[in-house]
Amino acid sequence: MTILNLLRIFIRFFNYFCMGYTLVLGVIYLVQLITALIKVRKQDRGKISEDYMRYAQSPNLLPISLIVPAHNEQENIVQNVKDLLKLEYPEFEVIVVNDGSTDLTHTKIIEAFDLYPIEGAVKIKIPTKEIHNVYYNTDYPNLYYIDKENGGKSDSLNAGINQSQYPLFACLDADSRIERNALLILGEEFIKDTTTVVAGGFVRIANGSVIEQGEWKRFEVPPKMIERFQIVEYFRSFLAGRLSWGKALLIVSGAFGVFNKQVVIDAGGYKTDTIGEDMEIVVRIHRFMRKNKRKYNVKFCPEAICWTQGPMSFSDLKVQRRRWQIGLFDTLKAHFIMTFNPRFRTVGLLSIPYSWMFEFFGTAVETLGYFIIPFSLIMGELNMYFFIIYFLLAVMLGIMLSIGGIILEQNTRKGCMSSQQAMRLSLYAILENFGYRQAITLFRFGGLMRYRKYKRSWGVIKRKEFNVMSERKST
Amino acid sequence: MAEFSYEILAAALIIFFLLMLSAEYLWLYLLSKRNEESDMQKYEIYSKIHSMIEAFLYSPTETSRETELSSLFDYIGDDAAKKDEAAVQFIQLMKRADDIPAEKLKLLGKLYEMLDPVEFYSKQLAKGNLYKKSYAVRRLADFNASEKIPDIKNLLSDRHNNVVYNAAMALSELGDEDAVVFFAQKCESNRYYSHRILLELLQAYTGDRIGLTKRLYNECNDYIKATCIKAYTHDCIEELSEIYADGVSAKDNNLKIACVKALAQLGKPEYEQKMIIALNDKNWIVRLAAVSGLERIHSQTSLEALVKATQDDEWWVRNAAAKAIVNIDFQLIYVEKVLSGYDKYAADAVKSALYKQINMNGGKLR
Numbered sequence: 022m023t024i025l026n027l028l029r030i031f032i033r034f035f036n037y038f039c040m041g042y043t044l045v046l047g048v049i050y051l052v053q054l055i056t057a058l059i060k061v062r063k064q065d066r067g068k069i070s071e072d073y074m075r076y077a078q079s080p081n082l083l084p085i086s087l088i089v090p091a092h093n094e095q096e097n098i099v100q101n102v103k104d105l106l107k108l109e110y111p112e113f114e115v116i117v118v119n120d121g122s123t124d125l126t127h128t129k130i131i132e133a134f135d136l137y138p139i140e141g142a143v144k145i146k147i148p149t150k151e152i153h154n155v156y157y158n159t160d161y162p163n164l165y166y167i168d169k170e171n172g173g174k175s176d177s178l179n180a181g182i183n184q185s186q187y188p189l190f191a192c193l194d195a196d197s198r199i200e201r202n203a204l205l206i207l208g209e210e211f212i213k214d215t216t217t218v219v220a221g222g223f224v225r226i227a228n229g230s231v232i233e234q235g236e237w238k239r240f241e242v243p244p245k246m247i248e249r250f251q252i253v254e255y256f257r258s259f260l261a262g263r264l265s266w267g268k269a270l271l272i273v274s275g276a277f278g279v280f281n282k283q284v285v286i287d288a289g290g291y292k293t294d295t296i297g298e299d300m301e302i303v304v305r306i307h308r309f310m311r312k313n314k315r316k317y318n319v320k321f322c323p324e325a326i327c328w329t330q331g332p333m334s335f336s337d338l339k340v341q342r343r344r345w346q347i348g349l350f351d352t353l354k355a356h357f358i359m360t361f362n363p364r365f366r367t368v369g370l371l372s373i374p375y376s377w378m379f380e381f382f383g384t385a386v387e388t389l390g391y392f393i394i395p396f397s398l399i400m401g402e403l404n405m406y407f408f409i410i411y412f413l414l415a416v417m418l419g420i421m422l423s424i425g426g427i428i429l430e431q432n433t434r435k436g437c438m439s440s441q442q443a444m445r446l447s448l449y450a451i452l453e454n455f456g457y458r459q460a461i462t463l464f465r466f467g468g469l470m471r472y473r474k475y476k477r478s479w480g481v482i483k484r485k486e487f488n489v490m491s492e493r494k495s496t
Numbered sequence: 497m498a499e500f501s502y503e504i505l506a507a508a509l510i511i512f513f514l515l516m517l518s519a520e521y522l523w524l525y526l527l528s529k530r531n532e533e534s535d536m537q538k539y540e541i542y543s544k545i546h547s548m549i550e551a552f553l554y555s556p557t558e559t560s561r562e563t564e565l566s567s568l569f570d571y572i573g574d575d576a577a578k579k580d581e582a583a584v585q586f587i588q589l590m591k592r593a594d595d596i597p598a599e600k601l602k603l604l605g606k607l608y609e610m611l612d613p614v615e616f617y618s619k620q621l622a623k624g625n626l627y628k629k630s631y632a633v634r635r636l637a638d639f640n641a642s643e644k645i646p647d648i649k650n651l652l653s654d655r656h657n658n659v660v661y662n663a664a665m666a667l668s669e670l671g672d673e674d675a676v677v678f679f680a681q682k683c684e685s686n687r688y689y690s691h692r693i694l695l696e697l698l699q700a701y702t703g704d705r706i707g708l709t710k711r712l713y714n715e716c717n718d719y720i721k722a723t724c725i726k727a728y729t730h731d732c733i734e735e736l737s738e739i740y741a742d743g744v745s746a747k748d749n750n751l752k753i754a755c756v757k758a759l760a761q762l763g764k765p766e767y768e769q770k771m772i773i774a775l776n777d778k779n780w781i782v783r784l785a786a787v788s789g790l791e792r793i794h795s796q797t798s799l800e801a802l803v804k805a806t807q808d809d810e811w812w813v814r815n816a817a818a819k820a821i822v823n824i825d826f827q828l829i830y831v832e833k834v835l836s837g838y839d840k841y842a843a844d845a846v847k848s849a850l851y852k853q854i855n856m857n858g859g860k861l862r
Contacts, residue, residue, distance in 0.1 A: 141848030
């Protein structure tokens with residue numbers, strides 16, 4: 022048997038495999054979309070009798086510590102803290118953790134809030150890098166600022182947990198904005214169900230939207246194509262992807278999630294040697310709770326909204342997606358024991374195997390497909406007619422899923438987008454299949470290929486001040 | 497033949513997908529259009545009803561008032577959404593009834609009679625879906641529809657938890673003691689409702705809270721007893737102090753914690769000794785609650801006990817005691833005593849509390 026024959030057999034096998042893979046993935050995505058739609062409709066009908074605003078002044082809401090890790094966030098940090106101090110919630114504290122910034126983050130925050138160092142007893146529940154000082158000002162009694170040695174986002178979150186005095190904590194990104202009622206919505210989840218240990222919000226792309234003084238004013242379709250693609254992508258992945266997993270959800274976005282502090286401490290706090298800390302902590306909580314046979318629940322609330330800036334260039338997008346893929350691999354590797362392990366029920370039998378097969382290996386399969394399928398066409402191993410049909414069906418399925426994401430958005434957040442804007446975005450649900458999706462897959466695959474080099478690197482993504490973004494629109 | 501069937505299959509699949517896509521597009525278009533319109537419609541209903549009620553209340557003559565009122569009800573007609581909006585606006589107005597002059601209140605009475613919200617929500621209660629039923633019971637409670645208590649009580653045995661919860665909340669707002677006790681006893685075995693939901697229910701209760709607490713204390717298990725005491729801790733009901741004092745020696749930790757906290761909130765000197773005993777409890781949450789009680793009593797004996805508490809093994813107790821001392825020791829005698837003492841952790845805790853009390857820019861104690 023010649024090498025050429027072997028190659029032909031491989032290509033033929035790979036083509037069949039790809040077809041089966043696309044079919045299974047398509048079915049899974051459709052099931053996810055339908056499940057999410059059913060859930061959203063049910064939630065929508067329930068809204069009439071569930072008014073979270075009645076908790077706005079309720080002492081029954083569990084107090085929350087908002088932890089904001091900041092590393093070189095001089096553009097946004099001051100405004101973000103000011104906005105956080107204005108949130109609607111009966112009792113909360115804001116803990117800003119400066120993770121060894123090399124820019125003006127430290128100076129800006131000290132000056133803006135006139136903070137002074139305090140010597141204080143901090144209960145060390147999770148070991149962290151050295152804390153230089155804790156700052157405070159009696160004029161802002163619910164604001165603490167920790168200046169510490171650089172140790173990464175996880176280390177900053179751990180330092181924030183040590184400083185926090187409340188039973189719940191929320192991890193927030195310094196470059197994101199949460200809506201004023203978002204905490205109330207997530208806080209309510211901990212009242213309705215005491216077994217809730219994690220509640221995640223819906224992260225939306227802020228690019229283009231008018232945000233003034235930290236408050237979202239109105240939606241505008243952003244000017245760049247890359248930003249529009251991300252909006253459609255976020256609808257699809259957050260609304261269809263996350264809603265459908267229910268309590269077997271493996272990730273709560275690092276930009277906005279509320280956690281039961283004691284559970285996180287019991288599980289050992291955030292793991293510091295990974296860049297995918299948001300997924301890792303949720304998976305570890307699943308593992309810890311199942312292992313200790315404790316009842317728990319993980320929630321995703323599409324109405325609790327956090328606005329974040331999506332990358333504005335392909336190079337930034339590449340950095341972001343590389344980081345996500347490395348974080349995914351780190352987590353799956355660290356919790357490999359859970360894979361197909363019935364002890365961990367849905368998480369072990371469905372969520373984690375799904376992540377391995379379609380999120381991790383899927384990237385490699387798709388990337389290989391981009392090269393092997395054209396090659397097999399050249400070699401005559403694939404029928405052109407069959408290929409066109411297969412390609413058309415795959416693209417149409419992709420479009421259906423993306424439009425499904427926009428439909429979900431229209432069901433959860435009524436009136437955010439006009440019908441014209443929704444239809445305009447739906448155009449990008451078509452266009453994203455011709456270049457954008459492929460680029461994302463290649464970025465993710467690239468991340469895996471260079472895992473050793475980038476496994477500790479967050480990379481730098483250019484950000485703009487939120488006010489600048491809104492001014493551009495206002496003018 | 498085989499290839500032919502593949503072609504048919506492919507064509508069928510493509511047509512099917514295209515149809516699905518078109519349907520999806522149509523759905524998106526209609527949904528987004530409907531959302532846009534319903535937003536505008538909601539706003540229009542709100543502003544129209546608002547201005548019509550205002551016009552009715554502020555019309556100068558009887559005739560013009562009649563005209564305004566009839567045009568309001570012509571506008572509302574049989575539309576449930578409009579009627580609900582009018583009822584909601586009526587509730588909002590009644591919430592600030594104290595600021596409304598008597599003659600306007602009389603007019604509101606007339607509006608209420610014509611609107612007849614109790615009848616409207618009763619109908620929804622009878623034939624609405626589970627969410628509408630849940631909504632209707634809460635609105636009936638807002639309108640103090642005590643005559644509907646028997647109907648609402650029937651919902652306590654509904655199979656949907658959402659309906660049961662809202663019915664219980666409505667009955668609590670209407671001050672029905674039996675219903676609250678019934679629901680609380682249901683919660684003894686059914687942990688579906690979190691203790692915070694139960695707290696919310698008890699706090700919404702408008703009847704005799706002392707009577708309810710005594711009844712729950714006698715008829716329910718320790719979990720419900722503790723929840724009830726927690727619910728009314730901030731009300732500082734002195735008549736319940738005996739129950740609290742009794743609960744301090746309970747075996748159940750939750751009940752003990754709730755009672756110590758409630759006694760602490762009362763801050764009565766006659767319970768100082770109980771607080772000092774609680775300060776030696778093996779459960780640190782009990783000790784923490786005792787610290788806040790001693791802070792409220794702030795006698796010489798309390799201060800000395802608090803100084804001792806700064807040496808507690810538990811970080812939270814140490815720091816709470818330090819904060820209490822800094823708050824009440826105006827002459828800083830005890831603060832200095834701890835700072836110059838041998839216990840570094842106690843000194844650290846006091847130092848930390850001091851920093852949070854002193855505005856370093858002013859350099860003075862607040």
